[in-house]
Amino acid sequence: MRYSNLFGKTLREAPREEVSVNAQLLIKAGFIDKLMAGSFTLLPLGYRVKEKIEQIVREEMDATGANELLMPLLHPKEVWNETGRWETAKEVMYQFEKNKKEYALSFTHEEIVLDLIRKKVSGYKDLPVKIYHFSTKFRDEPRAKSGILRGREFLMKDLYSAHTSSEDLDKYYWQVADAYLRIYEKMNLKARIVEASGGVFTDSHTHEFQVLSDQGEDMIFYCEKCDFSQNKEVATVKVGDKCPKCGGVVKESRSIEVGNIFKFGTVYSEKMNVMFTDKDGTRKFPYFASYGIGITRLIGTLVELFHDDKGIVWPKAVAPYNVHLISIQDNEKGDKLYEELLAEGIEVLYDDREIGPGQKFNDADLVGIPVRLVVSPKTGDKIEYKERTSDKTELLSLEEVLKRLK
Amino acid sequence: MRYSNLFGKTLREAPREEVSVNAQLLIKAGFIDKLMAGSFTLLPLGYRVKEKIEQIVREEMDATGANELLMPLLHPKEVWNETGRWETAKEVMYQFEKNKKEYALSFTHEEIVLDLIRKKVSGYKDLPVKIYHFSTKFRDEPRAKSGILRGREFLMKDLYSAHTSSEDLDKYYWQVADAYLRIYEKMNLKARIVEASGGVFTDSHTHEFQVLSDQGEDMIFYCEKCDFSQNKEVATVKVGDKCPKCGGVVKESRSIEVGNIFKFGTVYSEKMNVMFTDKDGTRKFPYFASYGIGITRLIGTLVELFHDDKGIVWPKAVAPYNVHLISIQDNEKGDKLYEELLAEGIEVLYDDREIGPGQKFNDADLVGIPVRLVVSPKTGDKIEYKERTSDKTELLSLEEVLKRLK
Numbered sequence: 001m002r003y004s005n006l007f008g009k010t011l012r013e014a015p016r017e018e019v020s021v022n023a024q025l026l027i028k029a030g031f032i033d034k035l036m037a038g039s040f041t042l043l044p045l046g047y048r049v050k051e052k053i054e055q056i057v058r059e060e061m062d063a064t065g066a067n068e069l070l071m072p073l074l075h076p077k078e079v080w081n082e083t084g085r086w087e088t089a090k091e092v093m094y095q096f097e098k099n100k101k102e103y104a105l106s107f108t109h110e111e112i113v114l115d116l117i118r119k120k121v122s123g124y125k126d127l128p129v130k131i132y133h134f135s136t137k138f139r140d141e142p143r144a145k146s147g148i149l150r151g152r153e154f155l156m157k158d159l160y161s162a163h164t165s166s167e168d169l170d171k172y173y174w175q176v177a178d179a180y181l182r183i184y185e186k187m188n189l190k191a192r193i194v195e196a197s198g199g200v201f202t203d204s205h206t207h208e209f210q211v212l213s214d215q216g217e218d219m220i221f222y223c224e225k226c227d228f229s230q231n232k233e234v235a236t237v238k239v240g241d242k243c244p245k246c247g248g249v250v251k252e253s254r255s256i257e258v259g260n261i262f263k264f265g266t267v268y269s270e271k272m273n274v275m276f277t278d279k280d281g282t283r284k285f286p287y288f289a290s291y292g293i294g295i296t297r298l299i300g301t302l303v304e305l306f307h308d309d310k311g312i313v314w315p316k317a318v319a320p321y322n323v324h325l326i327s328i329q330d331n332e333k334g335d336k337l338y339e340e341l342l343a344e345g346i347e348v349l350y351d352d353r354e355i356g357p358g359q360k361f362n363d364a365d366l367v368g369i370p371v372r373l374v375v376s377p378k379t380g381d382k383i384e385y386k387e388r389t390s391d392k393t394e395l396l397s398l399e400e401v402l403k404r405l406k
Numbered sequence: 407m408r409y410s411n412l413f414g415k416t417l418r419e420a421p422r423e424e425v426s427v428n429a430q431l432l433i434k435a436g437f438i439d440k441l442m443a444g445s446f447t448l449l450p451l452g453y454r455v456k457e458k459i460e461q462i463v464r465e466e467m468d469a470t471g472a473n474e475l476l477m478p479l480l481h482p483k484e485v486w487n488e489t490g491r492w493e494t495a496k497e498v499m500y501q502f503e504k505n506k507k508e509y510a511l512s513f514t515h516e517e518i519v520l521d522l523i524r525k526k527v528s529g530y531k532d533l534p535v536k537i538y539h540f541s542t543k544f545r546d547e548p549r550a551k552s553g554i555l556r557g558r559e560f561l562m563k564d565l566y567s568a569h570t571s572s573e574d575l576d577k578y579y580w581q582v583a584d585a586y587l588r589i590y591e592k593m594n595l596k597a598r599i600v601e602a603s604g605g606v607f608t609d610s611h612t613h614e615f616q617v618l619s620d621q622g623e624d625m626i627f628y629c630e631k632c633d634f635s636q637n638k639e640v641a642t643v644k645v646g647d648k649c650p651k652c653g654g655v656v657k658e659s660r661s662i663e664v665g666n667i668f669k670f671g672t673v674y675s676e677k678m679n680v681m682f683t684d685k686d687g688t689r690k691f692p693y694f695a696s697y698g699i700g701i702t703r704l705i706g707t708l709v710e711l712f713h714d715d716k717g718i719v720w721p722k723a724v725a726p727y728n729v730h731l732i733s734i735q736d737n738e739k740g741d742k743l744y745e746e747l748l749a750e751g752i753e754v755l756y757d758d759r760e761i762g763p764g765q766k767f768n769d770a771d772l773v774g775i776p777v778r779l780v781v782s783p784k785t786g787d788k789i790e791y792k793e794r795t796s797d798k799t800e801l802l803s804l805e806e807v808l809k810r811l812k
Contacts, residue, residue, distance in 0.1 A: 005471060005473070006473065007473040007475065007526065007535055007536075007537050008473075008475075008526065009526075033522055033525065033526070035477075035478050035481070035482070035485075035518065035521070035522075036482045039478045039480060040478065041475060041476065041477045041478060041518075041522060042475055042476040043475050044473040044474060044475050044537075046475075047474055047475045047476050050476070065411060067411070067412065067413040067414075067450040068450060068453055069413065069414070069447060069448055069449050069450050069452075069453045070447065070448040070453050070456070071441075071447045072441050072445045072446065072447060072559050073479070073542055073544075073559060074445060074500075074511075074544055074558065074559045075441070076441070076442045079441075094480070094502065094504055094509070095502075095504075096500065096501075096502030096503075097502075098500055098501075098546050099546060099548075103500070105480075105511075112441065112447075115441070116439055116441075116447060119439065120413065120414065120415075120439070129413055130413075131413050131450075136479055136542065138479075138480055140504050140505060142505075152480065153478050153479060153480045
């Protein structure tokens with residue numbers, strides 16, 4: 001992509017009304033734009049990061065045997081009434097009436113999935129069901145001040161599974177938990193599995209995936225030595241206690257929730273009268289669970305964790321492009337190298353603008369692509385190579401650059 | 407994909423309440439499920455068709471130099487008030503209030519795009535802007551009886567462009583029209599460019615892309631000899647007239663609208679006070695246009711046009727899989743061939759179920775994948791090859807099959 005043809009360029013100033021680092025940097029660098037509080041357009045750069053994250057998530061979901069599909073966002077009241085959540089989730093749900101019909105917007109999809117399973121599953125051979133989608137969620141958040149960490153409208157991957165037995169659900173539940181940990185690891189996030197409360201989803205405890213960060217809205221107690229972690233809301237320990245798992249010391253930290261998984265058992269199936277015929281001919285309620293990862297929230301989390309005073313520092317796996325190419329003075333060398341890199345399958349953001357090198361360097365730091373390449377009259381037949389995380393520049397041949405990029 | 411692991415299998419009966427062929431076949435074959443009138447889940451098979459169509463559209467949009475992004479679906483009333491469409495489009499728009507704030511759901515995105523352009527464009531160097539997204543649209547349709555041809559919630563690709571001059575807009579407008587024709591051609595649709603009225607979008611005439619079909623809700627006059635076509639709503643000719651372009655005979659047909667493009671000039675820019683500084687230093691209103699293709703509607707259109715009494719007959723470019731593999735009696739041969747085909751990069755739906763061959767053959771015809779492969783004790787070391795559009799079966803070696811598929 002030629003930067004001259006990119007919609008959504010960098011801004012000189014971060015918007016003053018934004019208090020969160022993620023919103024400041026993402027808006028300034030041209031990744032997102034705010035339509036209203038809690039609602040953002042993903043500009044082309046931000047859209048590419050979203051696509052990268054989704055592909056990582058998709059591969060891990062598919063590997064668990066789950067099927068991708070797409071469910072509606074506009075829901076009839078009747079389905080939400082079956083579990084009582086039309087009333088209990090009224091605060092966060094957008095509900096309205098048009099032409100004498102009452103609707104809600106998707107704040108989650110459990111009821112919609114169970115309505116679907118009710119139609120599609122008759123016997124034990126139809127189970128387990130493992131289905132997921134990437135879709136939009138709407139939640140009326142009273143405070144929407146954390147940039148894209150907490151939106152009124154946001155993107156989520158939600159997976160749902162239904163099983164013949166509690167044991168089968170358990171097995172899959174922890175298989176998904178492992179997949180989640182691999183997903184975070186691929187984008188350099190160190191996430192902890194944390195015991196938590198179920199909010200409007202369930203009275204039972206659930207598991208959250210939390211990343212330690214001062215910017216987080218959650219508070220967790222955790223053991224540095226082992227993986228013991230509890231959300232403060234449900235904690236049975238306090239700071240300084242002995243870790244009940246390994247005897248280490250319990251610490252405290254703010255953290256950002258980057259995923260959660262809910263084991264519902266048969267509660268929802270019973271409420272919605274979803275049944276299957278088991279091997280022995282008896283009618284039973286399937287065991288049900290749901291698993292969420294906020295995709296736009298992940299973008300924000302990554303920025304909170306990976307930035308410096310110059311801008312964003314994207315992990316390789318989710319960077320919008322592999323390389324930020326800058327040409328200085330005339331574009332002849334730059335144009336040639338741009339085509340050569342594209343031909344090698346490398347994703348390039350090419351700053352071909354007629355502006356000074358200082359602004360180009362600043363923008364490259366702000367945008368945060370892992371590798372910066374520069375060609376200028378000074379570089380001769382070599383290319384200046386620099387990683388975003390390092391101050392070292394090197395003059396390399398094209399072959400050497402390609403080797404580094406692979 | 408193993409059919410045994412696919413969510414959304416074929417049904418024995420088409421649902422009785424569905425009057426449209428597309429809904430009957432798509433539901434029966436397991437591509438979609440109806441949540442409520444005008445609202446459907448894309449099941450895994452349907453989701454794959456959507457992805458194929460989107461990729462065809464994406465490539466053609468990118469080739470025009472457009473940037474992909476993603477805009478919100480929940481909009482503040484204020485933006486819609488600027489053009490007056492909060493009132494004039496009230497009938498189709500879902501509007502509601504929550505916590506003293508008024509919102510609308512996206513029934514289109516012109517106002518949102520212009521709000522974005524207003525923030526991002528200052529001078530002529532920032533133009534043209536060409537941005538598009540694949541996103542959800544909501545329209546409260548009084549009649550939602552045409553399956554996924556007309557939904558209350560549906561998927562659309564919408565592209566928006568803004569230009570410094572009417573000439574530049576004109577040039578791009580027809581460039582997009584050409585891209586649209588290529589898109590339809592790639593999925594075997596013969597679309598005509600038709601003069602039409604602008605509905606709630608504009609008072610000026612616009613252009614629709616129409617595919618002749620008895621199931622269409624539109625009526626067009628057209629010339630068989632040349633590309634002259636007019637929507638009945640705005641027609642200046644009648645059946646039997648001489649074609650004003652080539653002298654041929656004007657005919658009449660029902661048709662399905664598969665796309666539309668709107669040239670707004672500066673009307674919207676003026677209403678929303680979107681301006682740029684031109685080369686000569688004067689402040690001007692950019693020329694604006696929008697371009698839509700209904701993605702879910704295309705799925706329905708393809709089924710209306712490509713089916714027979716046994717089921718769907720997908721065009722190759724949009725089929726959910728390249729090959730429908732059936733194993734008869736035991737799965738040993740089938741499992742082996744499945745892996746071999748996957749290793750060659752071929753997308754395979756593999757019916758590995760323990761059911762009779764008759765049902766497998768019927769399901770293959772219903773699902774409509776272009777090529778059916780069968781392995782059984784009878785086929786020896788060969789593979790039975792059959793195209794969905796033909797009755798001829800052939801016994802081929804794996805090498806021959808691969809050659810045919812490439």
